[in-house]
Amino acid sequence: MISQKYKDMLGQKSVIREMSAAGHKMGEEIGFDNVFDYSLGNPSVPAPKKVEDVIKKLLEETEPLSLHGYSEGHGILQVRKKIAAYLAKTYDIPYTYEDVFMASGAAGALAHAFRAVVCPGEEIITFAPFFPEYRPYIETTGAVLKVVPANTETFQINFEAFEQMITEKTAAVLINTPNNPSGIVYSTETIRKLAEVLSKAQETYGHDIYIISDEPYREIVFSGVDAPCVSQFYDNTIMCYSYSKSLSLPGERIGYVAVNPACKDAALIVHMCTQISRGIGHNCPASLLQLTVAELLGETSDLSVYEENANILYEALTKMGFSCVRPGGTFYMFPKSPEEDAKAFCQKALAYNLVLVPGDSFGCPGFFRISYCVPTEKVKRSLAAFEKLAKEYGLC
Numbered sequence: 001m002i003s004q005k006y007k008d009m010l011g012q013k014s015v016i017r018e019m020s021a022a023g024h025k026m027g028e029e030i031g032f033d034n035v036f037d038y039s040l041g042n043p044s045v046p047a048p049k050k051v052e053d054v055i056k057k058l059l060e061e062t063e064p065l066s067l068h069g070y071s072e073g074h075g076i077l078q079v080r081k082k083i084a085a086y087l088a089k090t091y092d093i094p095y096t097y098e099d100v101f102m103a104s105g106a107a108g109a110l111a112h113a114f115r116a117v118v119c120p121g122e123e124i125i126t127f128a129p130f131f132p133e134y135r136p137y138i139e140t141t142g143a144v145l146k147v148v149p150a151n152t153e154t155f156q157i158n159f160e161a162f163e164q165m166i167t168e169k170t171a172a173v174l175i176n177t178p179n180n181p182s183g184i185v186y187s188t189e190t191i192r193k194l195a196e197v198l199s200k201a202q203e204t205y206g207h208d209i210y211i212i213s214d215e216p217y218r219e220i221v222f223s224g225v226d227a228p229c230v231s232q233f234y235d236n237t238i239m240c241y242s243y244s245k246s247l248s249l250p251g252e253r254i255g256y257v258a259v260n261p262a263c264k265d266a267a268l269i270v271h272m273c274t275q276i277s278r279g280i281g282h283n284c285p286a287s288l289l290q291l292t293v294a295e296l297l298g299e300t301s302d303l304s305v306y307e308e309n310a311n312i313l314y315e316a317l318t319k320m321g322f323s324c325v326r327p328g329g330t331f332y333m334f335p336k337s338p339e340e341d342a343k344a345f346c347q348k349a350l351a352y353n354l355v356l357v358p359g360d361s362f363g364c365p366g367f368f369r370i371s372y373c374v375p376t377e378k379v380k381r382s383l384a385a386f387e388k389l390a391k392e393y394g395l396c
């Protein structure tokens with residue numbers, strides 16, 4: 001008999017994918033150049049040339065059996081050592097290789113973190129707006145996802161609602177800063193308060209509550225914005241990192257889990273990740289990719305285009321009458337829909353060749369996401385379409 005659980009998931013299609021398919025269909029009809037597709041979060045700048053250089057060098061100089069062989073369950077030791085040293089130096093936290101587990105992107109890292117610190121039936125709290133894939137990521141582990149409603153004024157944490165949501169079943173809190181879809185970076189004040197609330201809750205309930213910090217956009221932070229390192233504020237922090245966005249390598253599936261060495265049971269968690277890996281059939285990202293990223297620590301693609309696009313869109317859209325919290329990083333922004341039903345709004349936008357994603361599946365109805373990882377020239381051309389849309393709603 002086939003699995004009812006996964007059969008049921010067939011009916012829960014991703015709205016992002018649906019909007020992207022609508023954009024693709026439109027592109028086939030009117031030409032892709034004429035479609036302003038702001039649906040997907042695929043980086044629009046290529047990986048730095050150094051990625052190709054390192055891969056070529058590895059292929060030329062490394063003995064093939066070892067280069068393409070299985071790596072150890074935790075990941076390649078040398079790679080873990082280099083990543084730990086990089087993190088220790090960057091964040092002034094004494095990470096060692098024993099705190100690092102290599103994973104297939106942020107999704108792979110999160111799959112391990114959830115299973116390591118949350119048992120089936122326990123609760124993971126996250127904050128709207130949130131990446132919709134968190135739902136399947138978490139619900140397939142048997143844990144329960146609880147969502148704190150958004151603070152739509154700032155998209156920082158809504159602490160009043162959060163504190164009411166913590167129970168004795170709360171095992172972890174999942175945060176994502178810089179954030180998909182709002183583009184907001186949590187302030188030091190927010191992270192500090194989060195740490196205080198959780199420390200108090202740990203005392204109240206007499207057990208550990210972990211922060212799982214999903215950080216694929218860690219390096220995409222705009223000028224003048226302070227992006228505090230979550231692990232510096234709270235010992236029980238498990239960082240989940242990915243090279244998908246910073247190095248524009250989403251298809252290569254490479255990232256890691258980094259357990260704060262001061263975390264409760266830190267000595268066990270990475271070893272447990274290896275066992276989780278056996279259970280879910282993850283068994284390490286490609287050795288070639290592990291070795292590649294280890295040579296590129298601190299390198300990024302040219303991320304400046306995202307800030308340029310953010311500035312162009314933010315200035316133009318707010319002038320047209322859209323209301324939006326200014327993004328501090330990523331390649332997303334999350335304006336308020338001019339009509340309550342953001343799905344209806346995004347359908348109307350299609351008539352102007354604009355492909356936008358309604359906020360409902362991000363846990364924040366009434367808003368829409370713009371993924372501005374597109375060429376700047378296209379962003380500029382799309383402004384006339386946004387203006388027509390704004391006029392239709394009487395915004396300008």
Ligand SMILES: Cc1ncc(COP(=O)(O)O)c(C=O)c1O
Nearest residue numbers: 041105106107131176180242244
């Ligand atoms: C917030 C967030 N977390 C996790 C992921 C998954 O990242 P990866 O492709 O590295 O698995 C994404 C991808 O878009 C994301 O936006």
